[in-house]
Amino acid sequence: MLELKNVSAGYGTFQALFDVSLEVRAGEAVAVIGPNGAGKTSLLRVISKVIDLNGGEIAMEGVSLNDVPAHKIIEMGIAHVPEHRRLFPRLTVEENLKMGGFIASARSHFDERLAYVYELFPRMKERRHQLAGTMSGGEQQMCAIGRGLMSGPKLLLLDEPSAGLAPVIVQQVFDLVRRIREEGYTVLIVEQNIQQVLKVVDRAYLLEVGQIKMSGSSRELLENDDVRRAYIGL
Numbered sequence: 001m002l003e004l005k006n007v008s009a010g011y012g013t014f015q016a017l018f019d020v021s022l023e024v025r026a027g028e029a030v031a032v033i034g035p036n037g038a039g040k041t042s043l044l045r046v047i048s049k050v051i052d053l054n055g056g057e058i059a060m061e062g063v064s065l066n067d068v069p070a071h072k073i074i075e076m077g078i079a080h081v082p083e084h085r086r087l088f089p090r091l092t093v094e095e096n097l098k099m100g101g102f103i104a105s106a107r108s109h110f111d112e113r114l115a116y117v118y119e120l121f122p123r124m125k126e127r128r129h130q131l132a133g134t135m136s137g138g139e140q141q142m143c144a145i146g147r148g149l150m151s152g153p154k155l156l157l158l159d160e161p162s163a164g165l166a167p168v169i170v171q172q173v174f175d176l177v178r179r180i181r182e183e184g185y186t187v188l189i190v191e192q193n194i195q196q197v198l199k200v201v202d203r204a205y206l207l208e209v210g211q212i213k214m215s216g217s218s219r220e221l222l223e224n225d226d227v228r229r230a231y232i233g234l
């Protein structure tokens with residue numbers, strides 16, 4: 001579904017990604033794991049064209065994204081759920097969800113998608129009139145994912161959904177990821193919480209200093225001695 005070939009990107013003269021190649025097949029959940037500053041957020045940003053591609057190619061379902069501007073990415077079936085959730089704190093849950101459904105191609109399915117998000121996340125229905133900024137971190141993450149689903153995407157890009165959340169809530173967030181995946185969405189998730197994320201994805205890539213250092217099934221990475229020593233602390 002999504003294919004990156006030798007992708008390079010950065011900020012001005014600073015290069016954050018070097019020759020990154022990866023693939024996400026339809027129906028898969030794939031993680032990009034790695035330490036702070038490895039370039040995980042930059043990787044999602046270049047896929048959704050928030051930052052420019054300096055080299056290489058990105059394709060979604062065989063269609064090149066190289067010349068597609070950021071505001072058209074959502075119409076290609078990609079929803080980006082950004083780091084720190086980026087909700088509108090002074091708008092209600094429902095208003096935030098609606099923000100995700102405003103693109104032309106999603107408008108005709110607006111009511112149906114809202115009903116679907118409420119069915120998937122009954123908590124959001126209960127809280128629909130609450131200001132998003134007053135909800136717990138886990139609820140805000142649920143709202144951010146729900147907003148992403150409002151455009152009817154095929155592929156969800158999730159940027160560190162567990163960041164900054166209490167351990168018990170982290171578990172709930174990974175359960176959410178599992179559910180999204182069971183709903184048939186294809187998922188590309190970047191995470192620092194390596195042990196947990198590897199339990200909910202099929203495959204993963206290890207990113208270090210902007211380069212893919214290793215890839216394999218979740219089990220292969222979980223059992224890899226270097227990964228265990230460096231990232232899982234075993």
Ligand code: ATP
Nearest residue numbers: 011014016034035036037038039040041042043192
């Ligand atoms: P974290 O888990 O800490 O968010 P990350 O793996 O997501 O890390 P990125 O946020 O992609 O890493 O950052 C990769 C590199 O790019 C870092 O060295 C970072 O300082 C740099 N970088 C990120 N955003 C910008 C920016 N807006 N301008 C300049 N440099 C940036």
